[in-house]
Amino acid sequence: MSLxxxxxxxxxxxxxxxxxxxxxxxxxxxxxxxxxxxxxNISSLNVSNSEVAGVSRFTIVTRTNRxxxxxxxxxxxxxxxxxxxxxxxxxxxxxxxxxxxxxxTKAFINGNSVEDLVRNxxxxxxxxxxxxxxxxxxxxxxxxxxxxxxxEPFGLLEFIRSGRVAVSKSTRKTEAYIxxxxxxxxxxxxxxxx
Amino acid sequence: MNTSTLVSExxxxxxxxxxxxxxxxxxxxxxxGVTTIFGYPGGAIMPIYDALFxxxxxxxxxxxxxxxxxxxxxxxxxxVTGKVGVCFATSGPGATNLITGxxxxxxxxxxxxxxxxxxxxxxxxxxxFQETDVMGISMPVTKWNYQVTRVEEIPYAIxxxxxxxxxxxxxxxxxxxxxxxxxxxxNFTYDKCEKIRSYHPYPEASLSDLKAAANLINEAKxxxxxxxxxxxxxxxxxxxxxxxxxxxxxxxxxxxxLSGISTSHPLYVGYLGxxxxxxxxxxxxxxxxxxxxxxxxxxxxxxxxxxYAKQAKVIHIEIDPAEIDKNVKTTVAINSDAKQALLExxxxxxxxxxxxxxxxxxxCHEIEFKKVIDADLHPDSGEIKMAEVINRISEETDGEAIxxxxxxxxxxxxxxYYKFRKTxxxxxxxxxxxxxFALPAxxxxxxxxxxxxxxxxxxxxxxxxxxxxLGTIKQSDLAVKILILxxxxxxxxxxxxxxxxxxxxxxxxxxxPDFQMITRGYGIKAQKVEKREYLDQAIRDWLNYDGPALLExxxxxxxxxxxxxxxxxxxxxxxxx
Numbered sequence: 001m002s003l004x005x006x007x008x009x010x011x012x013x014x015x016x017x018x019x020x021x022x023x024x025x026x027x028x029x030x031x032x033x034x035x036x037x038x039x040x041n042i043s044s045l046n047v048s049n050s051e052v053a054g055v056s057r058f059t060i061v062t063r064t065n066r067x068x069x070x071x072x073x074x075x076x077x078x079x080x081x082x083x084x085x086x087x088x089x090x091x092x093x094x095x096x097x098x099x100x101x102x103x104x105t106k107a108f109i110n111g112n113s114v115e116d117l118v119r120n121x122x123x124x125x126x127x128x129x130x131x132x133x134x135x136x137x138x139x140x141x142x143x144x145x146x147x148x149x150x151x152e153p154f155g156l157l158e159f160i161r162s163g164r165v166a167v168s169k170s171t172r173k174t175e176a177y178i179x180x181x182x183x184x185x186x187x188x189x190x191x192x193x194x
Numbered sequence: 195m196n197t198s199t200l201v202s203e204x205x206x207x208x209x210x211x212x213x214x215x216x217x218x219x220x221x222x223x224x225x226x227g228v229t230t231i232f233g234y235p236g237g238a239i240m241p242i243y244d245a246l247f248x249x250x251x252x253x254x255x256x257x258x259x260x261x262x263x264x265x266x267x268x269x270x271x272x273x274v275t276g277k278v279g280v281c282f283a284t285s286g287p288g289a290t291n292l293i294t295g296x297x298x299x300x301x302x303x304x305x306x307x308x309x310x311x312x313x314x315x316x317x318x319x320x321x322x323f324q325e326t327d328v329m330g331i332s333m334p335v336t337k338w339n340y341q342v343t344r345v346e347e348i349p350y351a352i353x354x355x356x357x358x359x360x361x362x363x364x365x366x367x368x369x370x371x372x373x374x375x376x377x378x379x380x381n382f383t384y385d386k387c388e389k390i391r392s393y394h395p396y397p398e399a400s401l402s403d404l405k406a407a408a409n410l411i412n413e414a415k416x417x418x419x420x421x422x423x424x425x426x427x428x429x430x431x432x433x434x435x436x437x438x439x440x441x442x443x444x445x446x447x448x449x450x451x452l453s454g455i456s457t458s459h460p461l462y463v464g465y466l467g468x469x470x471x472x473x474x475x476x477x478x479x480x481x482x483x484x485x486x487x488x489x490x491x492x493x494x495x496x497x498x499x500x501x502y503a504k505q506a507k508v509i510h511i512e513i514d515p516a517e518i519d520k521n522v523k524t525t526v527a528i529n530s531d532a533k534q535a536l537l538e539x540x541x542x543x544x545x546x547x548x549x550x551x552x553x554x555x556x557x558c559h560e561i562e563f564k565k566v567i568d569a570d571l572h573p574d575s576g577e578i579k580m581a582e583v584i585n586r587i588s589e590e591t592d593g594e595a596i597x598x599x600x601x602x603x604x605x606x607x608x609x610x611y612y613k614f615r616k617t618x619x620x621x622x623x624x625x626x627x628x629x630x631f632a633l634p635a636x637x638x639x640x641x642x643x644x645x646x647x648x649x650x651x652x653x654x655x656x657x658x659x660x661x662x663x664l665g666t667i668k669q670s671d672l673a674v675k676i677l678i679l680x681x682x683x684x685x686x687x688x689x690x691x692x693x694x695x696x697x698x699x700x701x702x703x704x705x706x707p708d709f710q711m712i713t714r715g716y717g718i719k720a721q722k723v724e725k726r727e728y729l730d731q732a733i734r735d736w737l738n739y740d741g742p743a744l745l746e747x748x749x750x751x752x753x754x755x756x757x758x759x760x761x762x763x764x765x766x767x768x769x770x771x
Contacts, residue, residue, distance in 0.1 A: 021392075022392055025341075026329060026333065026339075029330060029333055030333055033333060033334045037334065070519070071516070071520060074515055074516035074518075074520075075516050077515070077516070078514070078515075078516045080337065080358055080390065080392060080393050081338075081392050082392055083391070083392045178391070181391050181392065181394075182391045184394060
């Protein structure tokens with residue numbers, strides 16, 4: 001097993017931010033402003049209700065360096081309605097994206113190659129309609145992109161991919177974290193304890 | 195900062211009363227201790243103004259001449275009292291006119307609650323008359339904002355607004371209230387906000403960090419304290435003096451930190467930054483331990499970061515965790531309120547003196563005096579210099595006035611030469627550099643501290659950005675002393691053009707109106723001085739006059755402000771000429 005190379009604080013790479021917020025209008029705007037102000041592009045953004053009622057979770061993927069992401073995450077934590085913001089390197093999380101592919105039904109009529117492709121790619125057929133078939137695949141963007149390239153010769157009609165969803169390798173429960181916040185009068189918790 | 199909000203008080207069940215949203219809003223403001231509102235009415239805020247008519251004995255509303263005037267006045271009042279400033283504006287242009295002041299308050303950590311009217315909720319998003327997305331527009335420049343579309347949300351929104359504005363690092367909050375919510379009736383009760391689970395404004399420094407900081411301080415040979423506005427915001431003036439006197443460490447102030455410590459204190463060595471004092475700037479690059487208290491290492495203080503205090507161990511006492519390691523890497527970060535941190539550090543630090551080190555600052559002062567100050571204050575002949583005017587005013591007021599400055603050369607000169615002796619007395623637009631700030635901010639300062647002398651020091655350029663507020667000063671009889679330092683130039687830009695753009699004076703010369711006639715037109719006393727021999731008497735007459743008065747002093751047309759750390763240069767490269 002080789003040692004992990006130490007990455008410089010200025011090396012550009014992907015970071016995943018997991019942000020817990022109160023479920024309120026305008027939060028997404030408040031978050032994106034922080035990126036816009038620094039002219040940093042968001043690669044993907046996913047928002048959904050978390051397992052705790054009234055708490056939303058944003059998963060944001062962005063390409064920048066460690067210095068900048070540390071500053072960004074502090075600015076995010078500073079937002080009044082943000083409960084917590086955590087930044088992860090690629091090796092600190094498990095993550096997936098979901099991709100949907102719309103292929104003309106006639107592509108399946110000419111032999112089994114598309115069906116084989118779907119099966120061998122770990123994808124599945126979601127819906128079969130008269131005109132088109134929807135294929136679903138979850139995976140990392142490289143994998144979903146590979147299947148896209150393979151399906152393209154069969155007259156792929158549409159390809160859509162979600163933002164990343166990620167879970168950290170930490171074992172703390174979100175609910176316990178929120179309870180900790182409610183009990184705390186300091187703001188140290190959101191910085192170190194998760 | 196009000197820490198008492200943390201104390202959980204037993205809630206007395208209050209009896210609800212049936213009122214409309216506008217009435218409820220005003221009762222919320224009274225419950226929060228608001229006495230004065232600066233504002234400007236309009237269609238979407240008319241129900242609130244109608245309610246205000248019945249509250250004339252409880253709430254003093256000051257009608258400004260422009261919404262920018264209202265927000266700057268609220269800032270001025272907040273800055274001299276430490277309490278939340280409040281302003282009202284209508285939807286659309288009323289709200290957008292507030293934005294400059296809100297941005298100013300955000301960057302300079304000033305607690306504000308701005309209330310804007312909004313079109314009725316059923317018209318939101320229809321591009322209705324005077325509708326603008328004030329939530330979207332104000333979001334990047336507020337600490338928090340909230341849109342009320344249902345009357346029941348008013349107590350919740352206002353309670354949170356005041357709590358958020360003036361806890362932790364203070365800042366502006368905007369509450370946008372739709373017209374239908376202002377009209378609607380509901381059962382009203384009010385409870386102050388005491389906690390928000392997602393907001394934790396009372397960070398506690400860890401004992402290990404405090405001990406690490408104290409060790410650095412105790413072992414330092416050339417320690418140096420930088421005083422930011424955080425000292426005044428947290429009310430840590432006395433704790434700072436105790437800390438500095440115990441450790442014998444010299445102190446310099448940032449622009450926003452000025453007046454937090456008396457300029458007469460023997461450990462006070464001067465003012466930092468681009469046009470700050472010589473010693474305080476160059477010694478930053480010679481100290482061994484830098485103790486920054488409640489400041490954010492603005493680029494106007496640091497110059498080139500790659501050549502800023504690289505030799506020093508840096509202790510940063512700062513309430514806002516986002517400011518720590520933002521510009522300058524710290525050796526020890528103390529994420530805490532300044533007062534709390536100093537109180538906790540006091541028993542951990544040793545009694546010490548640093549006479550030799552402090553003498554180095556005095557030697558620098560001698561150099562600066564010979565090369566800059568003497569010529570600024572005691573010119574043999576020629577036109578009047580800005581510095582001598584400020585110096586005379588400083589002497590005449592014993593350094594006890596509240597000095598509200600605008601932005602530009604006069605601002606730098608005023609803050610270099612006014613000898614502040616009282617806290618919460620240096621009111622200026624620091625971070626945003628908003629021309630037009632001083633006149634309305636001085637109105638607010640006068641309302642907040644009616645028994646103190648309030649002097650607005652303004653250039654001829656900035657004066658014309660909010661000159662209409664002379665009308666407010668007259669109507670509300672605000673005894674503000676206005677000093678116009680008139681050089682018929684946008685002086686700071688002209689100085690840069692002279693020094694860095696080959697003297698190409700591109701659109702910086704002003705063909706000014708007759709400020710005397712304008713001021714008298716507003717019914718305010720005005721006088722003008724062009725010759726040195728009349729200056730002293732004019733200053734005395736102006737300051738002694740009972741009521742608002744303007745003094746215009748015609749100063750040297752192409753005077754430059756020195757010392758100067760050119761943009762992008764190191765603080766070590768400060769120029770004396």
